[in-house]
Amino acid sequence: MKKIIPFLLIITFFSCKKDVLDISPEDRISEDAVWTDENLIKAYHTELYNAIPHGFYIHMYSKYTDEAINTAPCCGADIFKQDTYNPDNITGVSGGDFWGGYMYYWNQGYQYIRKINVFLEKMGAQDAIQFQDKARLIAEAKFLRAFDYFELIERYGGVPIVTQSYALGDSATFKRNTFDECVAFIEKDLDEAMPDLPARYLSTDANFGRATQDACMALRSRVLLYAASPLFNTDNDRQKWQKAADAAGALLNSGYSLYPDYRKLFILPSGAPEDEYIFCRNFTTTNGHQAPMHNLGRRYGAYGGWWASNGPSQNLVDDYDMTNGEPPFVYTNGIQSVNPASGYNPSHPYWNRDPRFDASIIHDSTIYHGDLIEEWVSTDGNQWGYDSYKQSSDNPRGGYILKKFMPDADVPLSWQQTYTIPWPYFRLAEIYLNYAEAKFELGDEAACRDYISKVRARVGLPPIPATVTGEALRRRLYNERRIELAFEEHRFFDIRRWKIADSVENTPIRGMDVIKNLTTGVTTYTPVQLIQKIPYDEKMNLLPIETNEIRRNPELTQTPGW
Template sequence: MRKILISFIAIISLFSCSDTNLDLEPQDRIAENAVWVDVNLIRAYHNELYAGIQDAKGPNMMAKATDEMCFNNTSRYPGPILNATLNSDNVSDRAEFRGGGSVYTWRRDYSLVREIIIFLEKMESDVALDDDERAVLVAEAKVIRAYMYFRLIVRFGGVPIVTEAYDLDSEFNLSRNTIDECVAYIEKDLEEAMPYLPETIYADDSNFGRVSQSAAKAILSRMYLYMASPLFNEDNDLTKWQKAADAALDLIDDGYFSLHPDYTSLFNAPSGSVNNEIIWGRNYTTSNYHSQPMYMLGRRWGAYGGWGGAGGVSQNLVDDYDMINGEPAYVKVNHVNTTVNPASGYDPQKPYLNRDPRFYQSINFNGTEFRGVTLEKWVASDGTSWGYDSYKESGDNPRSNYTLRKFMPGLDIQSELTWETPFTSPFHFFRLAEIYLNYAEAMFELGDEDVCRDYINLVRARPTVNMPPIPDIIVGEELRTRLYNERRIELAFEEHRYFDVRRWMIAPYTEEVDLYGMDVIKDVNTEQLSYEPVMLFDRMWDDKLYFIPIETSEILKTNGSITQTPGY
């Protein structure tokens, strides 16, 4: 469908202008006019709006710009973010990747906004659709636009609200709207859209991937939580926290969703599987699939060109999984690990013993059984031999000595994993566990620690997780620390950590901590294993990194009417 559509429509970015596009402009106009008199082409154009939404099913996951993962090659993305050298000249080629969950989304998101504006303008005229279908497609487009603007404001702060699809020869005189103005615009789009949308669409529905009232409410829940957080709520206005609590509870009380019982299949089951936790996600099919596992699993499964090193999980994250007795492995000060928690039973020389089950369901390490193979990530003490899955064997094995297990294919794919294998596990834009934790956080900030604890414990009580509840004696700042860590663990690799540490304004602590991996050393005489954390990247923080810059070239296209992000 995408190829058919592109043959009719030339999609141009909001702020782009080139001689090549100008030469093609008359042909593009003819093709575009042909679209709106053909029902199938209108639907195809609308489907492309969904295709334009970015997800993290690729090698350049946003997790690499956090302390969750470490890419072998940090000279490119995400190096400038991790060492605080990001600027308006290196932001696009060093932080924007079309194939995965990237940080820099200015051109991509505004390009999609432009396509939506064109669609909405055409829907106001006489097109080949009946009124009911037109109303639904318009509503869906508005929800997608709202989501794009939310993505933009959490990255750039206040951004221009664009209300017309500029032609190639238009003069741009755009300026940033305030964050409050952007939030109001997002609210308006969602409120106008919801009456025309189905209440919900489940993961096993043929329409899965399209937005619903529940998806719109999930956007509001996340947006209100962010806007209530310290980065956006300097005076700690409690009415904003109440708004966040109300939005989360509204979605919870609808009662449409439930926690999926199995944490593993929640993420790796193929599209079309029953999963009543996903509120909105991207659907993949055998004709439109992704290749994420080939970037993440290492050389054993066919990664090449260094891309297998793209999936290195950090020791920093490993250290933050609780012990099975419910105790944190480390004592935290300012949300940073310091000393081993004596109540936990954690042994640094037995680092993988008795951890939160989500650790084993999310991360592959030395000795892991995965798809019938025991992973060997050790290096001999004399350095002369090593396991096949060690970084010594191949640059396609992550230097951190951990690979991603979350999202990776289960036994439903019994054939050999190759670049041609149709991986169809959906990407979750929103799921119920996030909404539970949104509600828990808002209630904590409103002073109701019992409700906060209850909703954290609901997440921990998932049948295949079954972690002990947070005890009643955990209160105040200690409860805040546990709440923050629960989001870190439950939502790992799902594009939350980058924004969470910023909106909480704990980044000056967490983002100054160096990235670590783990060396597994096998004694050549006794074959006994020992474990030594290894520093992989010297991270730095600068307060300007709370938001990211706009490319210099984009500023110049507006003759400077769009101001640069502060600090850049």
């Protein structure tokens, strides 16, 4: 494809009298000055970390899949409400906050690849300045480029690999590289980065959140797991599963441990002591976020995900096990019925559930910030609880509110408050589940059960019984990942790489009608269908590239099927 590449820093030079026009600008820093000043180089480098999207934008990826009930009326998120995205509208989710949280990552990704390439070229120039941390910064930049490429390939499959920057007026031809070529390039960047990085930083270290050897290993684990998955490993090459198992296994004994309190882990402020996060985005009071105010209900002056569009779904709630370790439901030919071994009681659907349910989701009768949450509507529909969707359009329709990442009562809830809860990119529980999945695919079901059970043991759930094997074990594996990593931006990509998105996305999105008889005081709970998406097509396993990008670059092929 032929494309004019814009300059990172546009500087206009006029050839004229030196004493008239050859004057250094005083309202900005010239490009030459950046690369001759250690502090400016470090400032440029620090900004490169913005290449990696975090999950606290207004639109979380939970609403793009079956974790939440997407009621967004606009602003990009609406095109995932019923999967109506296409090459003509996909750029509606190409920005941060209101505009989709960078789900369409093409523009953001390549802008930062260019910035990283500029940095690497300037640092590698013969006349480049020398300073103490230079090798480490170069290594961090290579890690960031590897992460950037992973963000691209999980969305689009193989993409063009660009390893140099281009000046204003340059033309160049790019074509898609294969997915496997992109994986090899990511591994090469990680291999080159690791020798000049520290093994890890403790969470209390001011440098925690910068690239480390362990962060490289965690990224490699995820990349190779995806590469081995059915979407990208079409002939089920066992060697790819072995590489995925080895990559995850390399981190199993690296000094990390599961934080003992699942609920508390996700509300610790940046800099708090813990040993589960391997790599995360930290925040400060000057560059913090407002995820609680974006996602809580109107009781707290919040917006429920904006337009109440991030309320957890009944689909997700149904998948939390009971405390005896049994799933609450079984499915026969797609028909749901109560699992008699579970002890599930439809009259009290929130009793005796996996503790991660109450840690992650606010429901009717939850006590949160000292308040009794009331989601009920009276039998005649004329009265309702303060947290009901009838009270405010900023209260989610489905009867649930996000609790994961929402602070406890010791932290004020206010738009004037800046929140410093970090965003986890990689944590030990994911590595355990990566390892479990790879070992399952290699036929080592005992190891798979063992590492699923390690994750479950944190919240007091019994281990997966040895009698759970084959496809039944696969279902438990997939479900464990769904529950443990809920709202952490895994679900959208997991169901696609597993090639089960057709089943998941074609299942109606449901909420819970909570009906209270004000005479008897009896409350009933009835699931209700709220969204039916358009029929899922296999092409939706990957995102399309915007139409205008294809028109500008005729040698760039569209994502298959689009």
